[in-house]
Amino acid sequence: xxxxxxxxxxxxxxxxxxxxxxxxxxxxxxxxVERGFHGLTMDQxxxxxxxxxxxxxxxxGSPAGLVVxxxxxxxxxxVPHADTGALEGDLLANALSVLEALHDGRLGPTLQAxxxxxxxxxxxxxxxxxFYSRRIQEWAGAVDLAVKxxxxxxxxxxxxxxxxxxxxxxxxLVVSREPVTREDAExxxxxxxxxxxxxxxxxxx
Amino acid sequence: xxxxxxxxxxxxxxxxxxxxxxxxxxxxxxxxVERGFHGLTMDQxxxxxxxxxxxxxxxxGSPAGLVVxxxxxxxxxxVPHADTGALEGDLLANALSVLEALHDGRLGPTLQAxxxxxxxxxxxxxxxxxFYSRRIQEWAGAVDLAVKxxxxxxxxxxxxxxxxxxxxxxxxLVVSREPVTREDAExxxxxxxxxxxxxxxxxxx
Numbered sequence: 001x002x003x004x005x006x007x008x009x010x011x012x013x014x015x016x017x018x019x020x021x022x023x024x025x026x027x028x029x030x031x032x033v034e035r036g037f038h039g040l041t042m043d044q045x046x047x048x049x050x051x052x053x054x055x056x057x058x059x060x061g062s063p064a065g066l067v068v069x070x071x072x073x074x075x076x077x078x079v080p081h082a083d084t085g086a087l088e089g090d091l092l093a094n095a096l097s098v099l100e101a102l103h104d105g106r107l108g109p110t111l112q113a114x115x116x117x118x119x120x121x122x123x124x125x126x127x128x129x130x131f132y133s134r135r136i137q138e139w140a141g142a143v144d145l146a147v148k149x150x151x152x153x154x155x156x157x158x159x160x161x162x163x164x165x166x167x168x169x170x171x172x173l174v175v176s177r178e179p180v181t182r183e184d185a186e187x188x189x190x191x192x193x194x195x196x197x198x199x200x201x202x203x204x205x
Numbered sequence: 206x207x208x209x210x211x212x213x214x215x216x217x218x219x220x221x222x223x224x225x226x227x228x229x230x231x232x233x234x235x236x237x238v239e240r241g242f243h244g245l246t247m248d249q250x251x252x253x254x255x256x257x258x259x260x261x262x263x264x265x266g267s268p269a270g271l272v273v274x275x276x277x278x279x280x281x282x283x284v285p286h287a288d289t290g291a292l293e294g295d296l297l298a299n300a301l302s303v304l305e306a307l308h309d310g311r312l313g314p315t316l317q318a319x320x321x322x323x324x325x326x327x328x329x330x331x332x333x334x335x336f337y338s339r340r341i342q343e344w345a346g347a348v349d350l351a352v353k354x355x356x357x358x359x360x361x362x363x364x365x366x367x368x369x370x371x372x373x374x375x376x377x378l379v380v381s382r383e384p385v386t387r388e389d390a391e392x393x394x395x396x397x398x399x400x401x402x403x404x405x406x407x408x409x410x
Contacts, residue, residue, distance in 0.1 A: 036325040038243045116321040120241040125382045132381040167376035175375045176337035177330045191400040198399040
């Protein structure tokens, strides 16, 4: 628990309980990066975190419980939406933040492990849904501001615009297994903006 | 090997070798649907297929080898692109075929198991890449025809249009874990068409 920890520094200081959580989530992420969800065991996380097994079982219950808490922590850490004053800049910031996450040596494998976990574990699926719901709602705010500025038609669905920015990048990463480049991020922004300006993201009713 | 098999009927008749392959791929898909990739074992596939373990090990080598061959067979079975004479109809046919595959009680879990397998196994990742590459290239032909008819600007990248149709559906299914509806399929077509008509899918150069 003495080694530097990317997660530890961001968990609210609160004495032993907070330190234990930070160490356990750090160890969980280490294990996901190295072994994936199916290699994740409570015992190994406890050993790696330097925490008693009983504590890990009591507080997190199962590997899926660890993954859900890690996703909650990652969502808590994620940054507010960009506000460059123009929608194109904000959407590019969003696309590049997704690109950076997918390529990050630690966060990228973590996201892929979570996606894999969600295909076969309902608790992990719920955690993933909550994680992306928070990210999507946060960034939808940037689209709402653009609608107020008159950059996009009234009634444009901000959450759908944000999903449309991310979707082609995730599709290449986990479905068609193709490289995901900065060009892909820029194209996603250009295409989504073209459709949004044409009113294709206006919700009916 | 006597029971009806959805895959068996489509494998080229060729005596015992073809029958063994059909039975093994059928059993592989059964196991993926019931247990996911991480529950897939060579021994269980051999038992389920009524084929000797030695044969399964010799011909497929590993669980990933089974998955790759299953993907090859599924790609061989997949239908040619629609040709309704108008791009919107063709793209809707594409989006609805993706929707149907994702919701199919057998193919849907198979695709999710393959996506999960690819996150942790390079051979499975290569198989998935080959599978979607064939699907994307096949359907890109419908976009190329539309460009020839003058429905879309010269230089429109057909493969990218097809990726853009699928991406939001897969994003909801495996990333944000949200319901994927017929409305989502229709929206994906409308948005992709709006961007494509605006020239946002024209390749540079």
